[in-house]
Amino acid sequence: MNPMSMSPNLALNQIVAERQAAGERIVHLGFGESRLPAFGPLMDRLAAGAVRNAYGPVAGSPGVREAVAGYFGRRRLPTGPDQIVVAPGSKPLLMALDLTVPGDVLLPRPAWNTYAPQARLAGKEPIAVPIPAECGGVPDPALLRDRIRAARAEGYDPRLMILTLPDNPTGTLASAAMIRELCAVAEEENLLIVSDEIYRDVVHDPDADYLSPAEVAPARTVVCTGLSKSLALGGWRIGAARFPEGPWGEAIRAGVASVASEVWSTLPGPMQEVAEYAFGEPEEIRERLRAGARLHGAVAREVHRIVVGAGARCRPPTGAFYVYPDFEPVREELAKHDVTDSASLAGRMLDLGIAVLAGHLLGDEPGALRFKCATSMLYGENAEQQETALAAADPLAVPHVRSVLDRIEEGFQRLL
Known part of the structure; x- marks a missing residue:
């Protein structure tokens, strides 16, 4: 039998779903699904x-x-x-x-x-x-x-x-x-x-x-x-x-x-x-693509602002819906919480109610303090909320989007 285990992002997604079903409040930043409704x-x-x-x-x-x-x-x-x-x-x-x-x-x-x-x-x-x-x-x-x-x-x-x-x-x-x-x-x-x-x-x-x-x-x-x-x-x-x-x-x-x-x-x-x-690509598909790119970009840039504010170095996002912060600048402060590598950092984030994918699972150096944040599941809990976020001129001002971003910022502020 092949000794390989389940793909780590799918495994994390399953773990988060089980914990959320058990009543835990977890913001899921560990899975790169575009959480928007199927277009009519x-x-x-x-x-x-x-x-x-x-x-x-x-x-x-x-x-x-x-x-x-x-x-x-x-x-x-x-x-x-x-x-x-x-x-x-x-x-x-x-x-x-x-x-x-x-x-x-x-x-x-x-x-x-x-x-x-x-x-x-x-x-x-x-x-x-x-x-x-x-x-x-x-x-x-x-x-x-x-x-x-x-x-x-x-x-x-x-x-x-x-x-x-x-x-x-x-x-x-x-x-x-x-x-x-x-x-x-x-x-x-x-x-x-x-x-x-x-x-x-x-x-x-x-x-x-x-x-x-x-x-x-x-x-x-x-x-x-x-x-x-x-x-x-x-x-x-x-x-x-x-x-x-x-x-x-x-x-x-x-x-x-x-x-x-x-x-x-x-x-x-x-x-x-x-x-x-x-x-x-009829016009309605082209417009849907433009709206999606605007929404993904706005929310990814806001999460980038949050992680940099928490002490990380991070490349500004320009495409897709990810940010990849590096918390090396605050290694000494994280060590006080027994955080010394990407696995323990991801564990600390989960304890704070935020699921992320540890960098070593992406082939990065295990000792580095990096992880992936996927920002594409923050647009709402149902199709109506997600369509509202997609149509908004300023998605960050939509109350349910702002609320989850505030929860993320609060979690990162408690990291150190």
Whole structure:
């Protein structure tokens, strides 16, 4: 039997749910679910798709692949339908890539907690490279070449590099200059780039300078995306991948489709109906995306203000819905509460009624005083409250949002 345990964010989510059901008051900042209601037009499409009960093509129907290709085309990535595979979430696509492409995997440290376990499940070695000071989601370009050469000297074979744009867990977006530098290393070292862009439509500034590595190194970049974060459809499981043109990209896509045929067969027909509509991006979907990005950005920035006020260093969030504070500046004060590493710090936060995901569970240094705060479940206890927060010009002034933010601030003020 494989000795791996449950994914830590899902395990924490289960623990928090059990404790909340037992009557404990816990603010959940440890799980990156976009807690917003399903958009009405999406539900209509789901109902309309219920008649699609046949398996259909493994890679997806022509209509859904055309829609996803158009989605990428509007983002400066000209794409044909034959470059697309859809799946029940982006997780299976990432796993299928690990099973298809040989070689070990270069990851930023810290990184989303699924990348490394998936690599191990595929028999690969995850090779962590620290992130740069400015942002997360990418290995530090200044350290990457040396780490590749050291890994090869140790007998490993790094051939894939995962970038997350914007990033989970830091909530930041790597600059265009940094992406170009990383693509240059990938060219020199013959790496396949896996660009996880599931948060692309949750960049807070609509005018931000977003550069996909597929624009710079199109022949060696696979892009993964999905609808769980941008449109709050995590439970519906809709993901998509774009593969490079040319023989290498075609071979990788064929390998992923082969894995799909043996593991998930195809994206369920009703979800293909939803995906074709959503990736087609009619105006109502574009407005929903804009409203979501505004809300996520406002609340993430407020939590950033709170953690900095509590003594942490923290990169300002620019995308997704995370902040990643570092409490090293107050290590001596935390030691008085027996807090000496990320595990004990997360335990202290839980005692204060705030659930966070400890940094070591994301591949960070165990002794560091860092954790992930996910800010996307703070918009209300029911659909009506969440829609109110989404529609508000100033979400921070909405009473139920302000109330939970005040509870968070009170908890952080009691940390030391």
